[in-house]
Amino acid sequence: MGVGKSIIRLDSVEKVTGKTLYVEDIKMSNMLYAKVFRSPVAYGKIKNLDLELAKKVPGVKGIFTYKDVPGKNIIHVIYDDQIFLASDFVKYPGQPIAVIAANSEEACKEAIKKIKLEIEELEPLLDFEKSKNNSIKLYGDDNIFCKYHIDHGNMDIINDSDLISISDSYYTQHQEHAYIEPQGAVVYWEDNTLTIRGSMQAPFYVQQAVTEVLNMKKSRVRVIQQMTGGAFGGKEDVPNIVCSQAAICAYHLRQPVKIIYNREEDMQTMSKRHPARTDITLWADKTGKFVAVKGYYLENAGAFATLTPAVLYRGTIHLSGPYNIENVDVIGEAVATNTAPNGAYRGFGSPQTIFAMESIIDQMAEKLNMDPADIRQKNLLKLGDRTCTNQVLEDSVGLLEAFDKCIDESDYYNKIKEFKEYNNVSDNIKKGIGVSAVYYGVGLGDAGKHMSRAAGTAKIDGDGSVTVSVGVVDMGQGMRTVAAQMAAEFLGILEDNIVVSQVDTSRVLDSGPTVASRGTITAGWGILKALNKIKKRIHKFLEEKFNEKFEDIHYKDGKVLFGNHEESYFDVIKWATDKKLTLHAAALHIPPECSFDEHGQGDAYYTYAWGANVVETEVNTRTGEVKIIKATCAHDVGKAVNPREVKGQIMGGSLQGLGYGLMENMQVSSQGKFLTNNFSTYTIPTACDYPEWNPIIVEEKYPKGPYGAKGFAEQPLMGMAPALTNSIYNACGGRIKNIPAIPERVLESIRGKE
Amino acid sequence: MIVEFTLNNEKVKCDVPEHFSLLRMIRDIFGLTGTKKGCDKGECGACTVVMDNKAVTSCTVLAPVVHGKEVLTIEGISKNGQLHIIQQKLVEAGAVQCGFCTPGMVMSAYALFIQDRDFSRDEIKRAISGNLCRCTGYEYIVNGIDEALKTRK
Numbered sequence: 001m002g003v004g005k006s007i008i009r010l011d012s013v014e015k016v017t018g019k020t021l022y023v024e025d026i027k028m029s030n031m032l033y034a035k036v037f038r039s040p041v042a043y044g045k046i047k048n049l050d051l052e053l054a055k056k057v058p059g060v061k062g063i064f065t066y067k068d069v070p071g072k073n074i075i076h077v078i079y080d081d082q083i084f085l086a087s088d089f090v091k092y093p094g095q096p097i098a099v100i101a102a103n104s105e106e107a108c109k110e111a112i113k114k115i116k117l118e119i120e121e122l123e124p125l126l127d128f129e130k131s132k133n134n135s136i137k138l139y140g141d142d143n144i145f146c147k148y149h150i151d152h153g154n155m156d157i158i159n160d161s162d163l164i165s166i167s168d169s170y171y172t173q174h175q176e177h178a179y180i181e182p183q184g185a186v187v188y189w190e191d192n193t194l195t196i197r198g199s200m201q202a203p204f205y206v207q208q209a210v211t212e213v214l215n216m217k218k219s220r221v222r223v224i225q226q227m228t229g230g231a232f233g234g235k236e237d238v239p240n241i242v243c244s245q246a247a248i249c250a251y252h253l254r255q256p257v258k259i260i261y262n263r264e265e266d267m268q269t270m271s272k273r274h275p276a277r278t279d280i281t282l283w284a285d286k287t288g289k290f291v292a293v294k295g296y297y298l299e300n301a302g303a304f305a306t307l308t309p310a311v312l313y314r315g316t317i318h319l320s321g322p323y324n325i326e327n328v329d330v331i332g333e334a335v336a337t338n339t340a341p342n343g344a345y346r347g348f349g350s351p352q353t354i355f356a357m358e359s360i361i362d363q364m365a366e367k368l369n370m371d372p373a374d375i376r377q378k379n380l381l382k383l384g385d386r387t388c389t390n391q392v393l394e395d396s397v398g399l400l401e402a403f404d405k406c407i408d409e410s411d412y413y414n415k416i417k418e419f420k421e422y423n424n425v426s427d428n429i430k431k432g433i434g435v436s437a438v439y440y441g442v443g444l445g446d447a448g449k450h451m452s453r454a455a456g457t458a459k460i461d462g463d464g465s466v467t468v469s470v471g472v473v474d475m476g477q478g479m480r481t482v483a484a485q486m487a488a489e490f491l492g493i494l495e496d497n498i499v500v501s502q503v504d505t506s507r508v509l510d511s512g513p514t515v516a517s518r519g520t521i522t523a524g525w526g527i528l529k530a531l532n533k534i535k536k537r538i539h540k541f542l543e544e545k546f547n548e549k550f551e552d553i554h555y556k557d558g559k560v561l562f563g564n565h566e567e568s569y570f571d572v573i574k575w576a577t578d579k580k581l582t583l584h585a586a587a588l589h590i591p592p593e594c595s596f597d598e599h600g601q602g603d604a605y606y607t608y609a610w611g612a613n614v615v616e617t618e619v620n621t622r623t624g625e626v627k628i629i630k631a632t633c634a635h636d637v638g639k640a641v642n643p644r645e646v647k648g649q650i651m652g653g654s655l656q657g658l659g660y661g662l663m664e665n666m667q668v669s670s671q672g673k674f675l676t677n678n679f680s681t682y683t684i685p686t687a688c689d690y691p692e693w694n695p696i697i698v699e700e701k702y703p704k705g706p707y708g709a710k711g712f713a714e715q716p717l718m719g720m721a722p723a724l725t726n727s728i729y730n731a732c733g734g735r736i737k738n739i740p741a742i743p744e745r746v747l748e749s750i751r752g753k754e
Numbered sequence: 755m756i757v758e759f760t761l762n763n764e765k766v767k768c769d770v771p772e773h774f775s776l777l778r779m780i781r782d783i784f785g786l787t788g789t790k791k792g793c794d795k796g797e798c799g800a801c802t803v804v805m806d807n808k809a810v811t812s813c814t815v816l817a818p819v820v821h822g823k824e825v826l827t828i829e830g831i832s833k834n835g836q837l838h839i840i841q842q843k844l845v846e847a848g849a850v851q852c853g854f855c856t857p858g859m860v861m862s863a864y865a866l867f868i869q870d871r872d873f874s875r876d877e878i879k880r881a882i883s884g885n886l887c888r889c890t891g892y893e894y895i896v897n898g899i900d901e902a903l904k905t906r907k
Contacts, residue, residue: 008845015853016841016860018788018828025787178888180792180800181854229790229854230888263793476852476889644848651891652851679797679886687879687892 002489003707006644009481010495011227011474023184023199023226028256031186032061034249035108035259037098037115038269039090042124042338042672043136046088049097050116057114059107061255064248065098071215075244076208077237081139082304082341084213084244090119091138091303092340093673094269096241101249101257124338126672128300129277131335138303138336145301145334146309148316150600152388153327158283158292166364167281170356171738172721174666174674175273177345178684181229182266183238187246188256193220193506194247199228200239201475202513207505209240210247221247225503228475232656233344235475236515237307238270267677271343272666274299274311274334278319278356283327288368288375292327295319297353299334302341308334311342313447313596315349317604318718320388321357322399322439323379328388330600339672344515346656347718350440355661355739358436358722362729371416372726373407373435380437381610389596389604396710398636398700399610403437405696410614410632416730423731428622431629432731436719437612441605442711443518446596454591455509456526458487458534459584462577464570466491469501470526471511472519477713478645479514483523485641486706490531492555493569500527509586517609517711520641521591524706529587538572541581592704607702609712611635613654615723616691619731621750624743626728628658628689631720634696638710643697649713650695657720659685661739759820762786762830770817777801777812779820780827788828788857792886799885802858803827809865811884828857831864840864840902847898851889859885863899873903 001007014020051063066073066087075082086097098115102108125136131143139145158165185198194216200206203223211218223243228235246259261270276299283292297315301308316332347354365375381387383397407413412433419431444452456470468487474480480500488495500523501508511522539553542562550562560572576583595602616629633654640646663683667675676682701708725736734749758767761784768783777794780786780803789812792800796814803812804826831838837845840863850856862882866873873881878899879892887895 006848009848009850011853012845012850013837013841015850015856016845017832017837018786018857020853021787022790022854024791027785178886179852179854180798180886180888181790181852182792228852230852232888263795263798476854478851648848648851648890648894651893652889653891655891656888678795679793680795684886684888686883686886687896688883690892693891693893 001494003485003639003641006642007485007495009478009645010484011480020227022181022229023186023197024260026186026197028188031256031258032101032103032249032253033105033108034099034101034246034257035105035112036096036245037100037112039086039093039095039097041090041119041121042093042126043122044090044119045122046086046090047118047120054111054114057107057111059104060100060102060111062101062249062253063098063111064252068248068252069213072212074212075240076212077306078309079305082306092338093671094340096245099245099249101253124672126337126339128275128298128335128337131337138338143336145305145336146312148313148332148600150316150328150330150388152390152601155292155294155327155329157327163283163285163291164367165281165283166360166367168360168363168737169277169279170359171277172352172355173275173739175345175660175664176267176666176682177232177234179230179232179234182261182263183242183270184260185239185243185246186256186258187243187250189250189254193222194251195222195224196243196247197224197226198239198243199235200225201231201235201473201515203473203503203505204471204510205237205513206239206243210244213244214247214251222504222506225473228473231475232346233348233515234270236344236513238343264677267682268674269340271306271341273345274301274342274349274352276300276352278353280356280360282360282364284364284368288370288378290323290325290379293320293325295330295353297330297332299349300337300342301334302337302339304341306341307343310447311344311349313445314441315353317389317441318350319353319357321354322381322437322610324381324385325388339668346653346714348714351657351660351718351721354438354718355722358719359725362726373412376435376437377403390601391603396607396638396700396702397610398698399439401700402610402634402636402698403612405698406612406614406632406634409694409696412614415616428620430619430621430731432617432619432727432729434615434723434726434730435613436723436726438715438719440517440609440712440715440718442521442607442609443591443605444512444516445605446594446602449594451512452591454511454522454526454589456530457509457586458527458530460534460573462574464573465497467499467501468527469508470523471503471508472514472522473503475514477519477649478642479519479523481645482520482641483527486524487527487531489707490528490555491569493558517714519711520709521705521711524709525589526587528706529589530585533585533587534583537581538576541576541579545575607710609636609710609715611715611719613719613723615720615727617724617727617731619728619746621732624746626662626741626746628662628691628724630692631658632694632696633716634698635712635715636698636700637712638702638705639699639708640697641707641709646697647695650716651693653713653716654720655685655690657717658724661721661724662741665740665742755818757817757821759822760824762826772818774817775813776815776817776820779817780812786827786829790854790857792854799862800855800858802861802885804861804865807865807868809862828860839905840867840899843902844895844898847894847901849890849894849898855885855887859887859895863902867903875900
């Protein structure tokens with residue numbers, strides 16, 4: 001029991017028997033189905049929308065457009081630019097225009113066919129590299145949604161002629177979350193309250209969005225997070241849209257409404273990782289010490305800003321990597337195009353820039369005739385160093401330990417030699433090994449500081465069982481199990497005494513979104529602080545009961561220990577209950593403040609996670625096919641509350657990163673549509689594609705985190721693509737500058753070398 | 755049309771539109787929601803059930819085809835409230851994260867379990883390669899299935 005133990009996940013028995021109810025499994029009497037009528041074009045002006053024939057389809061109960069929106073026709077995320085239901089212009093293929101509610105899905109589909117839309121098609125802007133100041137104006141005068149600049153140290157140093165420099169540009173594509181459960185929600189009225197059950201990461205976002213769209217009182221919009229079948233960022237802000245679509249139907253029709261996206265619709269219209277170009281120049285001295293880095297990061301945001309400002313913030317800050325570089329000049333810009341809005345995806349804007357930096361480091365190593373691991377090792381951030389935002393690293397820097405363990409356990413140096421010998425005699429199969437190092441700013445940082453809070457409640461019943469709640473969700477990552485472990489540790493009892501409530505906005509307190517690897521730390525802060533209030537009351541109660549003063553009271557193995565007393569926890573709770581002691585509490589924790597000034601300087605995040613990856617590959621130089629053989633991934637997580645689940649996050653996240661680097665190839669048509677909108681064309685790694693894993697946990701405790709824990713679950717994805725492409729280079733000498741490393745590109749890169 | 759078949763060891767009969775898939779039939783008509791719909795095209799494997807001792811994606815089997823067949827879903831493999839050994843081993847292995855692929859994964863493993871032979875890890879991987887999981891990186895799933903299959907000896 002307790003923290004540090006690999007207990008079995010508390011939700012796993014229900015899940016493995018198929019008893020867990022996901023949104024699609026909910027059925028209600030009089031329930032209607034909703035489907036969305038969408039723009040067929042990337043960019044156009046709506047001339048006329050004729051719903052008459054569609055409304056006559058048997059079973060159709062209502063069709064709702066912007067005219068039926070009682071509140072703002074906007075889905076608020078960061079800016080108020082995202083239209084809920086298009087009124088005049090459409091800006092991406094699949095943009096919602098109307099929502100149909102009917103008593104069957106078939107009737108909805110029939111009605112969609114009968115809607116007559118007259119639209120004047122406009123020339124779309126699809127090439128994000130041409131978006132800035134384009135004559136097609138999608139946002140403001142210049143199509144730039146947002147911009148960040150990090151100006152650290154003094155770049156005049158690059159004029160020093162003794163420095164070695166290298167420049168290059170790197171491209172990354174869309175990445176689809178590929179959660180196996182598609183987007184969905186059920187909305188119904190209960191007790192005069194519009195109640196929403198949905199698959200989501202951020203119930204409090206949904207509550208706010210629906211409140212604004214329907215112009216209701218916030219307390220009359222109740223959002224319950226249904227068990228969520230994977231999210232990875234893809235259910236951060238977009239459930240605002242999905243839930244609002246079902247909500248407008250239920251609002252007007254006063255009947256339960258279910259909306260479930262089909263896979264093609266989901267992949268065609270929902271957010272993805274931003275495609276990007278990163279230009280980078282790295283300067284080093286002759287010993288391989290990094291002296292300066294200059295970067296330009298251009299993100300394709302799609303049609304609306306949604307989460308882009310926050311995504312760009314993270315990507316810009318993470319560009320220069322976990323290295324001690326005194327002079328950094330990085331600009332990040334995000335521009336508009338007529339494609340579906342891009343948003344949050346595990347890593348949140350950073351895998352793109354990390355791919356660039358970790359690639360150029362290998363190119364620099366080659367130029368200096370150094371080993372890629374050695375050059376990194378020489379430059380890694382240590383305790384007391386400053387990051388590119390001039391933040392002093394005051395605690396919990398487990399980077400060197402993670403890096404060294406990763407190199408040791410992967411047997412990196414021996415393999416470098418061994419593979420070289422192998423490749424000298426092997427004909428077309430070449431073996432390679434590649435390395436990357438990453439850091440991850442934990443939590444929302446300065447860009448999301450207005451939402452940075454942890455609010456928990458706790459209640460102890462007379463039998464000693466405990467109910468706790470906090471406003472972060474379990475979307476499959478295991479948050480509720482980890483929260484129960486921390487509460488159990490704090491009270492010295494077994495987890496089976498603890499219930500962690502499902503997030504329901506009517507009874508659980510807003511703790512911000514479940515994103516930014518902040519689940520564990522937020523849950524710990526909120527719940528432990530609430531439990532501590534109860535503990536203080538019990539302390540006073542025991543002093544009064546025994547008429548003694550007690551310095552400390554310890555809770556351990558079902559016992560409460562104070563002075564010379566050793567009492568059963570359950571007895572103590574019973575005494576306290578009998579005396580009507582208040583055994584419930586709510587608490588709010590505000591995390592350490594973050595900052596980021598106009599020069600991109602400040603405490604960008606309250607703490608950092610650290611990691612290193614080594615990937616081994618086999619490249620077939622005749623076909624360009626790459627097989628991933630082994631991945632060694634070491635991550636400093638502060639404290640692993642549940643080590644087995646931490647390793648589950650490492651392997652799962654790392655495989656998403658390997659898929660991003662190797663095979664996940666989202667194709668966009670000349671009309672802005674995703675051509676690869678299902679799992680037979682957008683291929684993700686299967687059980688036959690994953691490598692031998694060696695997940696390594698490093699625990700450099702974060703003193704301000706619960707039991708020393710910090711967040712990290714995005715980090716496993718972030719550095720895998722460059723570790724993979726560096727490994728490909730090591731195998732065959734082909735440098736991949738545009739991921740995924742599909743066979744065609746691998747062959748091209750080898751030929752480019754010749 | 756009327757379809758008669760064996761569902762989780764019980765003879766059943768229902769009137770079902772002939773365009774319904776087996777998936778829709780077991781979810782909408784029989785109310786067995788443990789079988790999940792991830793793509794409705796036979797690409798993700800979340801809807802895997804065992805039909806006549808073989809794993810099939812129930813979304814690609816039309817209801818009339820099921821007539822006279824034996825179908826086993828996730829609801830049909832645990833007996834007397836006890837987890838099937840496959841389920842038990844997957845739970846112990848840490849193979850469950852979001853859980854949406856899990857029922858299909860269990861049924862693909864079950865189709866191996868009922869065969870009278872051993873399976874190597876590579877064979878296990880191939881057998882579940884039609885079951886996509888985005889959470890776990892597969893290792894714990896393969897471990898769990900491997901452990902469960904070993905208990906047959």
